[in-house]
Amino acid sequence: MSDHDYRPKSKVGQWFNDRLPLLTLANHLTDYPTPKNLNYWWTFGGILTFCLITQIVTGLTLAMHYIAHADMAFESVEHIMRDVNYGWLIRYIHANGASMFFLAVYIHIFRSLFYGSYKSPREIIWILGIIIYLLMMAAAFMGYVLPWGQMSFWGATVITNLFSAIPLVGEGIVTWLWGGYSVDNPTLTRFFTLHYLIPFLILGLVVLHIWALHVPGNNNPVGIDIKKPSKDTVPFHPYIVIKDGFALLMFMIVFAFFVFYAPNILGHADNYIEANPMVTPAHIVPEWYLLPFYAILRSVPDKLLGVVAMLSAILILAVLPWLDTSKIRSAVFRPLYKQFYWILVADVLILGYVGAMPAEGLYLLIARVATAYYFLHFLVILPVLGFKEKTLPMPLSITEPVLGGSPNLAAARNKESKIE
Amino acid sequence: MSEKKTKRRDFLFTATTAVGAVGAAAVVWPMIDQMNPDASVKALASTEVDVSSLTPGNTLTVLWRGKPVFIRRRTQEEIDEARAVKMEELIHPEKDEDRAKNPEWLVMLGVCTHLGCVPLNDKGDYNGWFCPCHGSHYDTSGRIRKGPAPWNMEVPKYEFVNANTIKIG
Numbered sequence: 001m002s003d004h005d006y007r008p009k010s011k012v013g014q015w016f017n018d019r020l021p022l023l024t025l026a027n028h029l030t031d032y033p034t035p036k037n038l039n040y041w042w043t044f045g046g047i048l049t050f051c052l053i054t055q056i057v058t059g060l061t062l063a064m065h066y067i068a069h070a071d072m073a074f075e076s077v078e079h080i081m082r083d084v085n086y087g088w089l090i091r092y093i094h095a096n097g098a099s100m101f102f103l104a105v106y107i108h109i110f111r112s113l114f115y116g117s118y119k120s121p122r123e124i125i126w127i128l129g130i131i132i133y134l135l136m137m138a139a140a141f142m143g144y145v146l147p148w149g150q151m152s153f154w155g156a157t158v159i160t161n162l163f164s165a166i167p168l169v170g171e172g173i174v175t176w177l178w179g180g181y182s183v184d185n186p187t188l189t190r191f192f193t194l195h196y197l198i199p200f201l202i203l204g205l206v207v208l209h210i211w212a213l214h215v216p217g218n219n220n221p222v223g224i225d226i227k228k229p230s231k232d233t234v235p236f237h238p239y240i241v242i243k244d245g246f247a248l249l250m251f252m253i254v255f256a257f258f259v260f261y262a263p264n265i266l267g268h269a270d271n272y273i274e275a276n277p278m279v280t281p282a283h284i285v286p287e288w289y290l291l292p293f294y295a296i297l298r299s300v301p302d303k304l305l306g307v308v309a310m311l312s313a314i315l316i317l318a319v320l321p322w323l324d325t326s327k328i329r330s331a332v333f334r335p336l337y338k339q340f341y342w343i344l345v346a347d348v349l350i351l352g353y354v355g356a357m358p359a360e361g362l363y364l365l366i367a368r369v370a371t372a373y374y375f376l377h378f379l380v381i382l383p384v385l386g387f388k389e390k391t392l393p394m395p396l397s398i399t400e401p402v403l404g405g406s407p408n409l410a411a412a413r414n415k416e417s418k419i420e
Numbered sequence: 421m422s423e424k425k426t427k428r429r430d431f432l433f434t435a436t437t438a439v440g441a442v443g444a445a446a447v448v449w450p451m452i453d454q455m456n457p458d459a460s461v462k463a464l465a466s467t468e469v470d471v472s473s474l475t476p477g478n479t480l481t482v483l484w485r486g487k488p489v490f491i492r493r494r495t496q497e498e499i500d501e502a503r504a505v506k507m508e509e510l511i512h513p514e515k516d517e518d519r520a521k522n523p524e525w526l527v528m529l530g531v532c533t534h535l536g537c538v539p540l541n542d543k544g545d546y547n548g549w550f551c552p553c554h555g556s557h558y559d560t561s562g563r564i565r566k567g568p569a570p571w572n573m574e575v576p577k578y579e580f581v582n583a584n585t586i587k588i589g
Contacts (some may be wrong), residue, residue: 039542157536158537158553175456176452179458180457181461181486182486184486277488278481278483280538298568301567304570306568340577356454358555359554
């Protein structure tokens with residue numbers, strides 16, 4: 001990249017930059033050549049950065065008022081809601097912020113799946129993303145425990161008990177995680193510590209994620225390699241900054257709707273009852289963003305295999321770049337993959353729905369079929385499709401189909417109209 | 421660097437690494453072990469419960485080590501039902517005679533062996549307990565009969581201190 005030649009204009013700038021090349025970095029970020037056909041699905045990286053910073057800032061302020069003790073945690077959360085100035089606002093932003101974070105991350109992941117952004121040479125970006133996603137789930141789970149309501153307590157009990165499925169050492173691990181013989185004060189204090197730590201780990205991984213992204217540059221809706229900089233690129237600033245900013249604004253409207261008009265709709269009423277180790281709520285459900293995996297866990301009648309299936313469902317994503325054998329990245333040029341993609345989206349939504357329902361009768365049957373299909377998609381359909389599928393011809397550049405003369409004009413135009 | 425002979429330097433390198441690894445492990449272990457149950461948690465090892473008010477067909481739930489313990493005074497019907505079950509029908513075969521030494525009294529951890537929820541009394545297909553979380557059914561001896569739980573509900577160590585008092589732990 002050409003930004004190594006960058007030289008600040010001012011003398012002071014040159015003096016500083018020779019000692020710490022921060023201005024070179026800033027210049028790289030502003031001039032960073034970006035494919036000019038990026039659509040709004042590409043704005044979720046910026047939105048996710050916003051979500052992370054929102055969670056860190058609101059989390060730090062909540063931590064100034066929260067008390068991590070089994071006898072006081074529940075009351076301190078009520079204290080935040082009732083007594084602390086704007087405490088209700090900060091807590092509702094933090095609680096709904098977690099949901100917004102997952103909403104954005106799911107769109108971001110499914111965008112990668114559609115446009116094949118996980119394929120060579122972007123495997124490391126993808127794997128870093130999966131690690132971030134895992135950490136997000138850990139942070140969200142532990143954060144949900146902190147208010148010490150009934151769902152907090154029993155969610156913590158059920159999830160930590162997943163480890164008891166491990167043969168021989170399982171029980172010992174669970175006792176170690178709890179720091180006792182049940183979820184109790186030692187569990188709460190360590191969860192608070194880890195909940196505080198994880199966002200900063202995520203922040204570090206986000207830096208690596210973006211760093212790894214800036215080596216090959218962005219993928220794009222057409223999914224072809226482009227020369228950078230060229231007629232196919234625009235500088236990140238102001239083009240992408242404005243586009244990301246506009247998308248962020250739209251996203252914040254949705255965010256604000258939940259915070260101000262439906263702050264509890266994504267939560268569970270039982271979590272406004274203080275934790276009681278003697279009584280399990282009639283119907284335990286995790287937060288909406290974990291429901292598909294919960295459905296997979298429950299669809300397997302064996303304890304150990306259920307846990308293995310649930311973990312595999314997440315970890316299978318990490319090896320996706322090698323399971324998908326197709327050389328073509330974008331689903332725009334993969335007519336069959338495009339259909340399987342939408343079936344997978346429907347499959348995950350169905351899993352999410354049955355995860356919220358009782359695990360019996362028809363719901364259980366649907367969960368089992370949907371779980372089987374989920375694995376079928378990644379383990380059978382994707383590897384085979386790469387060899388069998390007849391893909392559409394690719395344009396040579398982003399500009400080419402727009403200017404005409406492309407054998408693939410119709411497909412490109414069709415795609416363009418979908419973006420709008 | 422063509423010679424492959426072990427030198428004094430190689431020995432020093434290996435010895436330093438080995439000592440360093442032992443040192444690191446010695447520091448890491450306290451960091452891991454501090455998370456295990458501490459002395460104050462372990463000190464709450466036993467509880468005494470007065471069961472004189474319990475009539476047949478009722479269950480008392482008490483907290484022991486942060487977990488609920490079911491003390492069930494069983495009716496004759498329940499005892500007969502539990503003892504009539506054949507071993508081959510059970511997922512986790514245990515005789516009722518071994519689980520309840522005094523057949524009238526069933527003492528066990530009220531914790532589902534699937535993922536740790538508290539099962540509900542007098543519910544389920546086997547007249548015993550039913551776990552609302554993931555649908556495990558237990559019989560009148562607290563044995564798993566149907567659902568994802570792998571084992572029967574655990575019988576803790578307990579004894580009758582006198583006719584009216586049970587000591588758990």
